[in-house]
Structures are given as C-alpha cells and as structure tokens.
Amino acid sequence: MCSVVGYIGKNKSKAFVLEGLSRLEYRGYDSVGFACLSQENNTIVSAKAVGGLDNLTHMFTMAHIDGFLGIGHSRWATHGQPSESNAHPHFDCQKTVAIVHNGIIENYLSLKKDLELLGHVFYSDTDTEVIAHVFEALLVATSDMENKHKTLAQVVVSLVSRLTGAYAFMALVQGYPDTLILVRQRPPLCVGIGDNEMFVASDAFAFAGKTDKVFFLPEESFAFVKKNEIQLYDFAGNALPVHMQALDLSWQDSQKNEHEHFMLKEIYEQKAVIHKTIDSLQALHDTIWDYMGITAQQIRTLDHISFIGCGTSWHAARLAQFFFEQVCKMNSSVHLASEFRYMTFFPTQHKIHLAISQSGETADTLEALRVINAHTMPTVALTNVASSTIVREAGGFLLTQAGREIAVASTKAFSTQLAALYWLAHRIALEKGLIAQADMVQACADVIYAAQVLEASIEKYKHEISAYHARKYATYSKAIFLGRNSSYPFAMEAALKLKEIAYIFAQCYPAGELKHGPLALIDEHTPVFIFSHQDSLIYHKLLSNAQEVKARNGHVVAFVFEGQDEMCALADLYFVVPNVAPLLGQLAMTGLMQFFMYAIAKELGCPIDKPRNLAKSVTVE
Ligand code: M6R
Numbered sequence: 001m002c003s004v005v006g007y008i009g010k011n012k013s014k015a016f017v018l019e020g021l022s023r024l025e026y027r028g029y030d031s032v033g034f035a036c037l038s039q040e041n042n043t044i045v046s047a048k049a050v051g052g053l054d055n056l057t058h059m060f061t062m063a064h065i066d067g068f069l070g071i072g073h074s075r076w077a078t079h080g081q082p083s084e085s086n087a088h089p090h091f092d093c094q095k096t097v098a099i100v101h102n103g104i105i106e107n108y109l110s111l112k113k114d115l116e117l118l119g120h121v122f123y124s125d126t127d128t129e130v131i132a133h134v135f136e137a138l139l140v141a142t143s144d145m146e147n148k149h150k151t152l153a154q155v156v157v158s159l160v161s162r163l164t165g166a167y168a169f170m171a172l173v174q175g176y177p178d179t180l181i182l183v184r185q186r187p188p189l190c191v192g193i194g195d196n197e198m199f200v201a202s203d204a205f206a207f208a209g210k211t212d213k214v215f216f217l218p219e220e221s222f223a224f225v226k227k228n229e230i231q232l233y234d235f236a237g238n239a240l241p242v243h244m245q246a247l248d249l250s251w252q253d254s255q256k257n258e259h260e261h262f263m264l265k266e267i268y269e270q271k272a273v274i275h276k277t278i279d280s281l282q283a284l285h286d287t288i289w290d291y292m293g294i295t296a297q298q299i300r301t302l303d304h305i306s307f308i309g310c311g312t313s314w315h316a317a318r319l320a321q322f323f324f325e326q327v328c329k330m331n332s333s334v335h336l337a338s339e340f341r342y343m344t345f346f347p348t349q350h351k352i353h354l355a356i357s358q359s360g361e362t363a364d365t366l367e368a369l370r371v372i373n374a375h376t377m378p379t380v381a382l383t384n385v386a387s388s389t390i391v392r393e394a395g396g397f398l399l400t401q402a403g404r405e406i407a408v409a410s411t412k413a414f415s416t417q418l419a420a421l422y423w424l425a426h427r428i429a430l431e432k433g434l435i436a437q438a439d440m441v442q443a444c445a446d447v448i449y450a451a452q453v454l455e456a457s458i459e460k461y462k463h464e465i466s467a468y469h470a471r472k473y474a475t476y477s478k479a480i481f482l483g484r485n486s487s488y489p490f491a492m493e494a495a496l497k498l499k500e501i502a503y504i505f506a507q508c509y510p511a512g513e514l515k516h517g518p519l520a521l522i523d524e525h526t527p528v529f530i531f532s533h534q535d536s537l538i539y540h541k542l543l544s545n546a547q548e549v550k551a552r553n554g555h556v557v558a559f560v561f562e563g564q565d566e567m568c569a570l571a572d573l574y575f576v577v578p579n580v581a582p583l584l585g586q587l588a589m590t591g592l593m594q595f596f597m598y599a600i601a602k603e604l605g606c607p608i609d610k611p612r613n614l615a616k617s618v619t620v621e
Helices: 016-025 053-057 061-066 110-115 127-140 149-161 262-268 272-283 285-292 297-301 311-328 363-374 389-393 412-431 436-475 487-502 511-515 536-551 565-570 582-603
Strands: 003-009 031-037 043-049 067-074 097-105 165-173 178-184 190-193 197-203 213-216 221-227 229-234 306-308 331-336 351-357 379-383 396-399 478-483 503-511 527-531 555-561 573-577
Touching: 003 016, 003 097, 003 165, 003 178, 003 221, 003 582, 016 031, 016 053, 016 067, 016 197, 031 097, 031 165, 031 306, 043 053, 043 097, 067 097, 067 165, 067 311, 097 127, 097 389, 110 127, 127 149, 127 165, 127 487, 149 221, 149 229, 178 197, 197 221, 221 272, 221 379, 229 363, 262 582, 272 412, 272 436, 272 582, 285 297, 285 396, 297 412, 306 311, 306 363, 311 351, 311 412, 311 487, 311 582, 331 503, 351 363, 363 379, 363 389, 379 389, 379 412, 412 436, 412 582, 436 573, 478 511, 478 536, 487 503, 487 527, 503 511, 511 536, 527 536, 527 582, 536 555, 536 565, 555 565, 555 582, 573 582
Parallel strands: 306 331, 306 351, 351 379, 379 396, 478 503, 478 527, 527 555, 555 573
Antiparallel strands: 003 067, 003 197, 031 043, 031 067, 097 165, 165 178, 178 221, 190 197, 190 213, 221 229
C-alpha cells in the first residue's frame, strides 16, 4: 500500500528519500510527493506529482528542494482520486506541519467538520489532511513552550487520542527542525540507525544496505527521531525503551537482470527458491516446533488446522487443505482473512491457526490473527519476510525462502508456500506417527522434482506461447476458468493472475457447478481454461465438463497431465505436463500457467509489475 520514507541527519534528505521511495514504489504508485525543511529559512518546501516517481524527479522545482530533514510518500488512493492535491505530504493551513501517512483515519469526516467550524480550510479529499490540521490546532493551543519536548509529546498524545482507524504517519513540524515525528497505531514503521543519521520507512527494504541496525516501532507508540537518538513513548505519553535489532536485508538481489519484468524473473526463480525453502525447513529438524511456538505433544494431539490468508496466499491455503487432509488425515478449514473477523469464533482445543502471507503485512490477515491471539489460541505465521509484522505477532512462524517478490502479481511466493505447506503436512504426519522418516525424505524429493517439472514445462512451451497463443488469447475480453478438487483453487489462482495483470475479466468455477448456471455463458467468444487433475476419477469428470463446453460451441484451453489424451483431442489448445506425486500436480503446472497469463498481459502492453489500482502489500482493511 502507500509507502512512507523519511530521513534526518548529516546529509541532505532528498537523495535517500527518493531512492527509498523507488525501492518501495511497487507497494503503491498512483502519486508521489516529497517535503523537507529548507536550510535557508526553515520553512517547509515540497513537490508532488501524479503517477510514478519519475514524474516527481523530472519536475523542475524538485532540483531546488532539499534539506537535512525530509519525508516522502508514494500513494495507493483510498480517499480521493490520484491527483496532485490528494498526493502526500499534506499540510495544515499555515504549512507548518507536513504529514505522510499510511492507513486510514476513520473519523476524518467528523474531525474535518469540527475543524472547518474553527476556520480551517481544506484543499484535498484525503483523510490524511485532517492529521495536519488537528496537529496545527493542538500546537497553537499549546502555550507552555518552555519544556518544548515535553510539550510536543503532550501534543502527540492529544493528537492520537482524537484519531481512530489503523494508521501510521510521519510528521515534520516547522518549529522542531531537529526532530522527525513518527506515530504508529497499526501499519508498520521502522527506523534504520546510521552514523549521525536515521532512515525511516514503512518497510526496512527502503534502507537495506545502508545500515545493519533497525528499530521497529511497537504498535500504539510514537517516536521523536533525531539524527543520533530515538525517544519512544506509548500513546499515554510514557517513555518506552528502544530495542534495536540486526538488519539482514540485501538490495542487490532485487534487480530485474536480463528479464523484461520482475514477474518473469520471479517465475523463473521458482525452481531454485522451492529447493531453498525445502532445504531450510529440513534444516530445522526437531526445532521446527520451537519456531512454530508449539510443543511436539501439541502436534501429536492436533486434530484440526485452520488456514487464513488473502488473494494468492488464500489460494495456497485452499490447495494445502488437500495436503493436510490426505497426508495428516486431519480436519482442516480455510478462511478468507477479510471475512474471518466478522465470523463467530469458537476457540477449540487441539487446533492451530496458520496465517499465510507473503509480505507478512496484509492488514486483513493481521487483524484475523489478532482475533485468534486474543483467545490465546496457538497461531503460526507462514511468510516470506522474516522482519514482518506477522512474525512479531504470531505465536510462532515458518519462512518461505522465495527472496524478495517485487512484482505485484504473486508467483514464487505461491509456489514456495505450496512447497512449505506440503513439507509441513508431512512433518506433522511424521510427528504423529502416520508416516515414516523415509516418506518424509520422499516428500522432499517429490517437491524438488515437481519444481523441476515446473521449470521444464515453461521451457517446453514458452516459444509457442509467446509467438502465437498469447496474441490470440489477448483478443478475448473475458474467460472462464474451471477446476475440480485441488485444481479448483489452482484455477482460481490462474483467473486471479489474468485479471490482475491483463485486466481480462476471468470468472472461475468448480467445474461441477457449470451445469448449475454458468453453462449459459458458454459461447465461441469466451475461452474456457480447464485445469486437469492427475487423479483418474477427477480427470474423467473434468473431461465430461470439457465435453459439455464443446457441445455448446465453446472453446477449450486445457492444461493436462501426460496420458490424458482424450482431453487433448477435445481441446482447441492444450499443454501437457509430466506426472508428479499425486498431490503436487498443481505445483508442477504453476510455472506454465503463470507464464501463459504473463504472456497475454505482455501482448496487451500492460504494466505487468505494477498493475493499475493495485499495490503489493495491502496494509488497509
Ligand atoms: O502478502 P500477502 O500474501 O498477505 O498478500 C495477499 C494478497 O494481497 C496477494 O496474494 C495478492 O492477491 C496478489 N497480488 C496476487 O497476485
């Protein structure tokens, strides 16, 4: 979602802030802005632009704006369209306060009304602007300027007591040229500690490589950051200790290299990162339960596992449900995080909740996790980012080793989640005595083989897809996706990819539902993508569904496994993937599916890595 970046210290701030924003731009990119305290007269100077960072850096006025204390923002619009006036930073009436903000101020309309009655004039449609005006009103009302910092802390306490929502923001105040003010209610904020300089951002990736020390603001806290000091307070104004952590993040591995898009690079990285994920999980041996915050005894008596996630992570969970039910003979359930908190929660014994999130920052998933944590039930996070909020908040965690995923469309995070969840299902089965050590070893080998098939299948078809098929399927304005059993959530993931990056309307159904209504949509203008299954019974049911489509003049694109010749004979276009272990068919098909959707989007000239209206990390509910 929105990114905030700030700097205070020995150097001018603009260069770092713009670099930090460019590193985080994939998280939100509809408008961008920068503000700093000018060296000449200590006033706040700023520049804003609609669109990406380039539009800002190319502005003539930007050349003249710089200072030792600066903040920047790239936006994913929530309140008000992408426009210069809605772009951050936002200011009070006198431009003595500048705010960059991530999240939502839910009571902004009532605050705005009250402030307008007091004479404040607003220029934007955003919720953020009210923060600047409330701040201004409180600063004006503060008369005790003798103990300036005590007063400022009191002002921030009053400010946060007036705001409701889930938010994090950073403020520059004209009267405090040596202080960057950070406020975190829910979305993350962190400080990279340098030598007489501090780097601040919503994501430590902004300053990776510049320092190896980081401080994550706790929830409901605020900080006054100076070039060589951090003063931390809770929302009641009590001073808190600052706990620094080591930062182990590299920026170098986040280049596109020879690939045209990050998405393509990430599709091709899958074989290697699946291998890495399995190796790192195997290396945990018996310490696995410590990482997960669970005892081996709890695992032995476990009889239910519940998954929570959003988007692609939810699809991975839907697929993993089959792993746990079939390998661990265990009941499992899968919840969309955005719905979970509105459901009735029944705390039950012998159950763990596993929250899946690539970024570890998705607000819906974190809120669902908090609901479960409040009932003191065991929670485990499966994430790709070791420094993420979900790792700090869950009872325990497991990591995928996908490496930084930059493209908004998730690819390698999905396949490593599948690999990790397949591994975990077997590890739990081993602990419960349901499988032998040799089966565990075989399970790892099966995943590695499926990853090889994943890559080989792209290689086999990439030229014909790029040369012919992508062009053809880019001409359709809608598509239907079908699957059964575990190929149904996989078909959902395929449809999501097509929607997200190619903007083609894609509707996914469990194939058995076709005859209950959606069959009415079948015509020659709507390709039907069918994802087969290795199980013979399921395959033959899917074959019947394909026949129903063909009988109505439909157009079938089939992704099948070796030996499924009847489906190939029926289909208008087909791709054949070698057989793998029974539960890993979808993992093996993942690369080919992703590559086909990528190629269609490329054919359409879409901005693949940063699709319109989206952001990589969804930090608002
Ligand atoms: O970081 P998370 O895994 O929690 O993200 C969840 C979804 O927002 C994410 O998977 C989204 O659906 C992707 N853009 C899909 O490609």
